[in-house]
Amino acid sequence: MTRSEEGEVRFEKVRKAFGTAVAVRELDLAIRGGEFVSLLGPSGCGKTTTLRMLAGLEFPTSGTISIGGRVVNEVAPGARDVAMVFQSYALYPHMTVAENIAYPLKKRGVARLEREARVRQVAETLQLSALLPRKPRQLSGGQQQRVALGRALVRDPRVFLLDEPLSNLDAKLRAHMRSELIELHRRVGRTFVYVTHDQLEAMTMSDRIAVMHEGVLQQFGTPGEVYNQPANLFVAAFIGAPAMNLLRGRAAEGGFTHPTVRLGFAGAAPGAGRDLVLGLRPEDVTLGTGPFAARVRLVEPTGHEQIAQLDIEGGDTLTIRADAEAPLTAGETLRWGVRAPRLHLFDATTGNRLEAAVMMPQAAAASG
CATH class of the missing domain: 2.40.50.140 (Nucleic acid-binding proteins)
Structure with a gap:
């Protein structure tokens, strides 16, 4: 299996209900390996639930989810070879930057020398080398976000899952981090699935955008397609400022x-x-x-x-x-x-x- 095939993600007739409330309805979505795909829509549209099902934090009510051709509906989160970056960064306050980045490797029993080498490599990629001895409280919001990315990157997963990671940053820093994420995706060549309600983030970073509303996929296409050829009135009204x-x-x-x-x-x-x-x-x-x-x-x-x-x-x-x-x-x-x-x-x-x-x-x- 090629590296690209390893990162293919597919949702087939996926439905997720919480009691009588349906969060995702009959989702069919095929993401190519190495793509940067954004799940875009207003609050409550089902985008975060979709990401959490892909991560294994929620399980579909029906339908199948596959990664690299393997159905993962019943696979534990740690066995899916995905890494998730949360909106809240979720850093360990008592650990240094180096320890935060190394934690997923330590948990998997990777030898200390290899851990240190991989942490140094990731820190250089994200321009964190000078910050490795610091604690999270000594970092800016943008630096904390890069540490959270580093903790995901150090595992070299097949798929990166990002849940509104820039929403806590100010406008100037968000613009800077968008550029950094675009460059990071280009360098690592892995599949990125990115949840956002911000159409500017989706339009500037994505290869393709999945626009969602009330649990239903409205359109899946390139930024140019969803802007210039909106599939319906919802997409037409939602995309564009x-x-x-x-x-x-x-x-x-x-x-x-x-x-x-x-x-x-x-x-x-x-x-x-x-x-x-x-x-x-x-x-x-x-x-x-x-x-x-x-x-x-x-x-x-x-x-x-x-x-x-x-x-x-x-x-x-x-x-x-x-x-x-x-x-x-x-x-x-x-x-x-x-x-x-x-x-x-x-x-x-x-x-x-x-x-x-x-x-x-x-x-x-x-x-x-």
């Missing part, structure tokens, strides 16, 4: 109709009268010219850009992103348009993405 604008309308005479926005279909048209939702990312609104009109409600300068809210007919509000120099003033009325290739269309009843493309009509329809 500011969030995607969602306008409710209807299919009529081959196009999408809304009190302000009227667009023609370039591909197969949904049936007339069908309730639809048009998705429009804030950066895909064009200002100054276009067939539609809006009143500027609010402008928020952020330095490098402006975030503005526009009131349009039908009682909807559009959130847009504009250049820092764009002349935007609250209360003014302006014209706007859309970047047609970047529009998204969803069925309002099922929430699922529709493949029919939408485009601006040749004769600008109009507006308010």
Whole structure:
């Protein structure tokens, strides 16, 4: 078995219930060996339960979990060849950094000289060599997090499991640790399964992202796929900051109709009268010219850009992103348009993405 095959992880029809509460529903997920995969979603979506089942800290109610082709449903945590990094770091306060990192090896009976050599190697990789004699209380939050990573890394497991490890750090340190984790994954080449509610972490670090909601896998794809081709309304609204604008309308005479926005279909048209939702990312609104009109409600300068809210007919509000120099003033009325290739269309009843493309009509329809 190759190193890549050793790190393959597969969930097949996995369900986890706690009494009458179902945390994970019929999860099918195949993670390639060596991938960095994030489990992303809001609190209570089932991502941490999924990670704990993979670690052996919880057992599935039904379905199978396999690592490297071996079903591990009944395998004890210590026999799965995985290492978990917790949100709380879980360092032993009475031990030095070196002793904390070496502890998993000592527990497995690895000889002292080999333990020391492996600790030195891991400490060098994580830039902890100068900190080996210190106790956890003498370390910063970022240093403690690296020690927790070192304790996992020293075992050279097939799979690394990380449960929101950066959530206790400040914004600057989180950004630094994201870079360190990306580089660490590149160097060790092992499978990383990372739980987070922070979409920026998932988008910047992952090879693929598993978006979860209410125990159900909504979409599994690359960061580009979940952003540019969201599978449903939940993914569309959850991925992106500011969030995607969602306008409710209807299919009529081959196009999408809304009190302000009227667009023609370039591909197969949904049936007339069908309730639809048009998705429009804030950066895909064009200002100054276009067939539609809006009143500027609010402008928020952020330095490098402006975030503005526009009131349009039908009682909807559009959130847009504009250049820092764009002349935007609250209360003014302006014209706007859309970047047609970047529009998204969803069925309002099922929430699922529709493949029919939408485009601006040749004769600008109009507006308010």
